Amino acid sequence: MSTSLVIAVLSSLMGSGLVQPICTPRDFHNAFGNSIQGDNEFIAKAIFDDYAEQVQAIxxxxxxxxxxxxxxxxxxxxxxxxxxxxxFDELLSSLSVINNDIEWRTSIANLRRSVLLEARKFTNPWPATVWVDVPSITTVPDSVLFQIDTFLLNNIDKDRTERFMASVLQLGGNVLKCKAYEKQSMQRWGEYLDIIAPYIDEEVAAALYPQLNTGEEVQRIANWIYKNSNDTKIHESVSKQLAIWNTIKKKQNAARLWSTD
Known part of the structure; x- marks a missing residue:
């Protein structure tokens, strides 16, 4: 991780003017849609309005x-x-009390995922470890939605702290400790990849590998996983992702050649 990436993270945070994570009215509506009706609508709106006031204070x-x-x-x-x-945790906890059916729980999982993954974009000093919001790109079973939800519940707090701490250490020149945080970030990325692997198509892969044009970062990720993981399933998943990446790369090259003719 370079110091320039850390400065970019800080600039992004300061430039946005908003604390992250933040649940906007649009996020709320997109997640729940028509599932909020009758008494639920009144209660849910009151809960969200209270949340919005507290976020505004921050x-x-x-x-x-x-x-x-x-x-x-x-x-x-x-x-x-x-x-x-x-x-945000308090908001979701309060909303979960209103209803316990599968549609409502799915809406809460969708809201948690969309807000937390959007927030992560602002404070991720490692562009190679992207947690792509796959359900927003392609259809996945409810079981996968809840797998992602569990992953976020188990990992997002530690991930956030280590992303910030790694940035501080990088600015202070403590490269060794920063590398330790990077290794843990890569391990979490591998766990997330294992969940979404069956649903990675070309569109998802393009978001998963933001540095497709050079290919160096993609190959570095693959080599790191092969070296540091003994999980056969993860190795198979990485091989599949590299195949998808190669397909995209060939299409990009073909498109560039076509445009120059």
């Missing part, structure tokens, strides 16, 4: 001054992100 707080160093600013942003995540 967004209104002072986030920087002229004497704040980049490392200090990252620490501030981590604190704000942690507070925002706690509010």
């Amino acid at each position: 967004n209104s707080g002072e986030t920087e001054n002229a004497d704040t160093t980049p490392s200090q600013q990252l620490a501030i942003e981590l604190q704000r992100a942690t507070e925002a995540d706690m509010l």
